[in-house]
Amino acid sequence: MKVYVRVTGNTDLIKLQSALHLLTEWASKWQLQLSVDKCFTLNLGKPKCDVALHTDSNILPVVQTCRDLGVTVCSDLAPAVHINQIVAKAHQRANNILHCFVSRDPQSLTKAFITYVQPLLEYNSIIWSPYLKQDIDRIEQVRDASPSAYVA
Numbered sequence: 604m605k606v607y608v609r610v611t612g613n614t615d616l617i618k619l620q621s622a623l624h625l626l627t628e629w630a631s632k633w634q635l636q637l638s639v640d641k642c643f644t645l646n647l648g649k650p651k652c653d654v655a656l657h658t659d660s661n662i663l664p665v666v667q668t669c670r671d672l673g674v675t676v677c678s679d680l681a682p683a684v685h686i687n688q689i690v691a692k693a694h695q696r697a698n699n700i701l702h703c704f705v706s707r708d709p710q711s712l713t714k715a716f717i718t719y720v721q722p723l724l725e726y727n728s729i730i731w732s733p734y735l736k737q738d739i740d741r742i743e744q745v746r747d748a749s750p751s752a753y754v755a
C-alpha cells in the first residue's frame with residue numbers, strides 16, 4: 604500500500620500522520636500485520652518533510668530511493684539510478700548468454716538477447732524514460748554490445 608500526500612504545511616503532515624494511525628488501527632482490527640520493515644518515507648521534490656512519521660511506536664525512516672513495481676524511484680525523480688541498475692543487470696545477462704551458449708549462430712544469440720535482455724531495458728520505460736544523453740547512451744551501449752555483435 605502506498606500513501607501519497609502533497610505536503611504544503613503542518614496541516615498536511617497532521618493529516619498524513621492521522622491517516623497512518625487510521626491505517627494501523629484498521630490493520631489491527633482485521634488482524635492484519637503491517638510489515639514495518641518495508642515502511643518508509645520518500646520525499647519527492649524540493650520541500651523536505653523533516654517531521655518523523657510513525658506507525659504505532661515505529662518511526663518510519665526517510666529514504667532517498669525506493670523500488671516500486673520494479674522501477675527504482677529517487678527523491679528527485681531522475682531515472683539515473685534505475686538506469687544504472689538495469690544496465691548492469693542487462694550487461695550481466697548478455698555476458699551470461701555469450702558464455703553459456705555453445706553455438707555462435709548470430710540468429711540464436713540475437714533471439715536470446717531479445718528474449719532475456721531487451722525486456723529489462725524496456726520494462727516500464729514510459730515511467731523512467733531517459734532524457735539525458737548520458738542515460739540514453741548507457742542504454743544504447745547494452746544494445747550495441749549484444750552477443751550477436753561478438754560473433755565473427
